[in-house]
Amino acid sequence: MNLQNALLPPHTEMVRAMLERDTAYEGVFFTAVKTTGIFCRPTCTARKPKPENVEFFAHVDDALSAGYRPCLRCKPLDAAAIAPDWVQALLKSVEADPEVRWTDAQLEARGIEPLKLRRWFKQHFSMTFHAYIRARRLGMALGGIKQGESIDNAAFDSGYESLSGFRDAFQKSFHTTPGRTATREPLLFTRLTTPLGPMIAMAESRGLVLLEFLDRPALTKEVEELQSRYGYAVAPGHNAHLRQIETELGLYFEGKLTDFNVPLQMPGTPFAIEVWAELARVPYGQTRTYGEIAAKLGKPGASRAVGLANGHNRIAIVVPCHRIIGADGSLTGYGGGQPRKAFLLRLEKAAVQTSKPTTRHCPAGCP
Known part of the structure; x- marks a missing residue:
């Protein structure tokens, strides 16, 4: 099985996103035009080619390896x-x-x-x-x-x-x-590069506190809450936890890491902490519904409350809220955007099919 092809959305979905210049697909795939030998971001403002003249790649490296040149207008190498x-x-x-x-x-x-x-x-x-x-x-x-x-x-x-x-x-x-x-506990932050766009990571002395995509709409509110409600003093910098998550994220996106070990520090309400702990137990490459998480907590009627707590998770990917889906199998909401959620699920599924994953453990410091 070709791991890179497995990361791509359905062909018809990519064609639609390309023609509509859908910004939700930034970093999810790249378009390469056979007639010009150039590859672009899906949102490129250049005149759109005919779908039959386009092929799609999951990563810029794949497009470059196939002999395509990066577009000078949308600069996909900066994606x-x-x-x-x-x-x-x-x-x-x-x-x-x-x-x-x-x-x-x-x-x-x-x-x-x-x-x-x-x-x-x-x-x-x-x-x-x-x-x-x-x-x-x-x-x-x-x-x-x-x-x-x-x-x-x-x-x-x-x-x-x-x-x-x-x-x-x-x-x-x-x-x-x-x-x-x-x-006031110092909360240091740094910017991380991922195939799906930049992320911000924040960590204090005890562990990772926040990991979010920079374009997440709720990010500003999350940081303000960490400052006002939990007393953190936010400043740029580095510590061992930030260096560790940068390394582990790189391995994760390469399909080589299924178990994050970075210590976590997750302030929140008692119920939210319960939900986040249960999220961390969802195995790599698998999914659960909100109802299943509620049942695990002994609160079978609390699916909506579980959904709210899931949405308030500040540590994307490591605490895998992307693995929670609707009862009908739909992807439902995701703070980083549904195309990213679908990408992460495809990544994990493909990695599981190509190699046996390690046993999933709750990361050190997980509530």
Whole structure:
């Protein structure tokens, strides 16, 4: 069985999505035009070819291997939102020395156009590059204060020349004063690349707290709830859990990982935590209905409540809410979009058919 072909939606569905430029299918498949030798995103604004002249691929690598060239208009090589080399090199420099206060002159000296960098960060992080590095430094200051460092030292180590400027920036970023940070847990976030588009991962010292597609409509509300209800202070950065989930996600999308081991930290209501724990027990490559989950919890009449808790799951893929379907077998809702849900189910089904999966365990730290 060809694993890549198994990842594709039905042919008629792809033709429709291509002709209608359906944005829900970004990253789900790519269109290649036999008469021009060019492959595109399904949403490309170029004149649509005749369906009989098109073939479809699950990944850009497959299209390239088949001899197709990437479209210069829709740039399918950027479909997974992979950071370009110049951004990756800059981010490595930031991580190597987060205290550096980058100026436009320094950026230009590295051959980076400041306006282009600003646009890229606004698109992919919802903040400018300078806002990103300020937030990165403040996150380090927060961690230092929680470990006993004085506020004065944290301020000056973060590059602030006055305590008042540091306090104002800290209050704006974390919605609290530096002196009250003993109750605020740092929640570090980073952006991850996947074949289905960029995701954001957030983790604290105990484990992964959030993993969502960046275009999920409820993402802003989820982050605000983590800040206001659960007391997290959100800042860009890295820790062991974020590095682990990046590695495990890569293996998952290659069909080589069926069991996530990254520790999880999932604050929520008692009922939601029960539902999420049951979701984590649904085996790789299988599906369950809302009614089946409710019955497992001893609450057979709670299908609707299970559906709501399922929709409030903040850790996509790892806590596999995509494996929950309607009683009639329909895919029903999914925060990342139904085409992505269908892709994930096809990926797992194909991997199961090509190799025997490992036993599914609840990830370490799962409620």
